[in-house]
Amino acid sequence: MSQTKWWKSAVVYQIYPLSFCDSNGDGIGDLQGIISKLDYLATLGVDVLWLSPVYQSPMDDNGYDISNYYQIDPVFGTMSDFQQLLYEVHQRKMKLIIDLVVNHTSDEHIWFQEARQSKSNPKRDYYIWRDQPSDIGSVFSGSAWEFDSLTNQYYFHLFSKKQPDLNWDNANLRNEIYTMINFWLDLGIDGFRLDVIDLIGKDIDRKWLCDGPYLLERLNEMHQSCFQGRDVLTVGECPCLSIDRVKEVTSGDDPLLSMVFQFGHMSLDEIPGKGKWDCKPLDLIALKQYFNTMQTQLHNQGWNSLFWSNHDQVRAVSRFGSEEWRYQSQTMLSTLLFGLEGTPYIYQGEELGMTGIKLPQVAQYKDIETLNMANEKRALGWSEEQILQSIYKKGRDNSRTPMQWDDSYQAGFTTGVPWLLVNPNYTTLNAHQDRQSMQSIYRYTQQLIQIRKQYFSLIQGSFNLLYEHDPELFLYERECNSQGLLIIANFGPNVKEILLPVYSKQQRLIQNDQSFAFSQNGVLPPYFAAIYLYTR
Ligand code: GLC
Ligand code: CA
DSSP: OGGGOGGGSOOEEEEOGGGTOOSSSSSSOOHHHHHHTHHHHHHHTOSEEEEOOOEEOOOTTTTSSOSEEEEEOTTTOOHHHHHHHHHHHHHTTOEEEEEEOOSBOOTTSHHHHHHHHOTTOTTGGGBOEESSOOSOBOTTSSBSEEEETTTTEEEEOSSOTTSOBBOTTOHHHHHHHHHHHHHHHHHTOOEEEETTGGGGGOBGGGTBOTTOTTHHHHHHHHIIIIITTSOOEEEEEOTTOOHHHHHHHHOSSSOSSSEEEOOGGGSTTBOTTSOTTSBOOOOHHHHHHHHHHHHHHHTTTOOBEEOSOOTTSOOHHHHTSOSTTHHHHHHHHHHHHHHSSSEEEEETTGGGTOOOOOOSOGGGOOOHHHHHHHHHHHHTTOOHHHHHHHHHHHOGGGGTSOOOOOSSGGGGSOSSOOSSOOOGGGGTSSHHHHHHSSSOHHHHHHHHHHHHHHOTHHHHOEEEEESTTOSSEEEEEEEETTEEEEEEEEOSSSOEEEEOOOOSEEEEEEESOTTOOOOSEEEEOTTOEEEEEEEO
């Protein structure tokens, strides 16, 4: 039964609205801008669009700080623009999911404005207040506690101090959230990406934050109150669930969440125990082990999402591939991802192999996490150069620079001054140019999406990792009912000789370098990738 869920064979495309397309020249992407690009997305072949938040927000964390869940922020447009977008998406046989941010609100949300007023305010308990702070730190540097002199108590904020955490112990709050979720579902959207949802089960007094003691009971209640009986896609951002927990949450015919985002592969280039800013080179064997575990453990027992990048992570090609071998390495990464079990996500610009950015000054960055980190590291004695190097490797603005549509003014993103600088490489790296080129990443992605829809082994097949201990090759087989697919990737710039498996028949479905011909003694060009259909 669960095999037939539409979202298992879907491909999702993430739009970061601030940076996608600006229709009115104010330098900020908006809903009409998105509408103007829907044909580009439909032609790519994606099934679902995920919009990062477009609700009313003071934009301290680019919309992940919501001040009104029922309003569209005026920089993006109006509720009628949203309804038009939804209609136009559905017209093109695509679906639309939106971000749901309910671990916290903005401090400018009316609930918090009221809660601050007095300890006896009816909304006080919607947030988390204590007389004394504990030593829990904020994800965005510093303490997670902020003193509010109005009532002489501290409120809790795991992210910026303008993002107070909601108190999920409060039943009234929970009901208001469910009413809001149902409002959007009744409007006809097709689901949600649930921001840091595993945090709603936390117990801060026990310092138990991720995957907390109340998570399952709250997801259950939310499911019963909102999602049950509706055929929607829900993807929970869950940075630290155990595999068993992922199974509990995503398995069965009517799972609590359709799928989760797991981040194990995103921390492999971090020095353990040091956090995201202290980096080391990626170890491909560790990456393969991670995927091997997830793939084999979740097969028939849960469902995962597949991604290399998003608005919080740097660009895939700059991080895992090579900007010098942009076409080869981006297509290699996409091939690997699309071969796996799970639902693939494309982050805007990934279908062009967009790269990260290196701005010369810290002050040119906009992301609150980046700026807070810079202050913190300065206080620890880091030089500006050291700070910049970390930002180049891990800063979130790397993936937030405006979409590069063509080689005209500001890459065709805006006629005004963009809110964040356009990557100067737009003159040669842009959607228009890519599609003119013999080596088009967009067209390659289009083909991958078609292959994904044609071969059920990609959705349901078993996973068999080959060459487990090779530090440069990533090969695996997917198999279901004698339909076999071999996914081949050379994860580096070296030509690799390889003994390929022997099948009775094999047929090429896609490959990123036409010079390669399948034979037992194969020679793989740099960043080579291919998918072959085989019969044993
Ligand atoms: C999630 C979002 C990120 C945001 C954070 C706080 O991780 O993806 O962009 O800053 O939650 O809402
Ligand atoms: Ca605009």
